[in-house]
Amino acid sequence: MAEPIRIAGDQPAEHPRLGFEHYARAIAGAVQGGQPAQFTIGLYGPWGSGKSSLLQAVGRELRLKPSDCIVVEFDAWRYQPGGEMVSSLLTVIAQEVAGHTKLRNLAQKLQSYAIAALRGGDCCTDR
Structure with missing residues (x-):
């Protein structure tokens, strides 16, 4: 019987590494401190580079502090x-x-x- 093939799923990391927490905090701070609060943030990168993981980390940061933000x-x-x-x-x-x-x-x-x-x-x- 052949060995099973391991496939990496496209699931965002619950707690991304590689310094993502610093980026998440910085982006969340920009969102919460933006005046006026009308802007767009774009994340660009190849498949698997962590865009979804970073977005989830930003969402967690925004939910940590009371603010007018709705995630x-x-x-x-x-x-x-x-x-x-x-x-x-x-x-x-x-x-x-x-x-x-x-x-x-x-x-x-x-x-x-x-x-x-x-x-x-x-x-x-x-x-």
């Missing part, structure tokens, strides 16, 4: 480009936002945008 995890690779991805992203954001009493109206609006995206309409304009 939303969304795996875009599960979706084809188009309405399904937009709708799914808006739904995930709405679910996270709904847990905050002051933002329930926003959560409802996001859900209506998600439904409009599935129907192929203009999902993000107020009527």
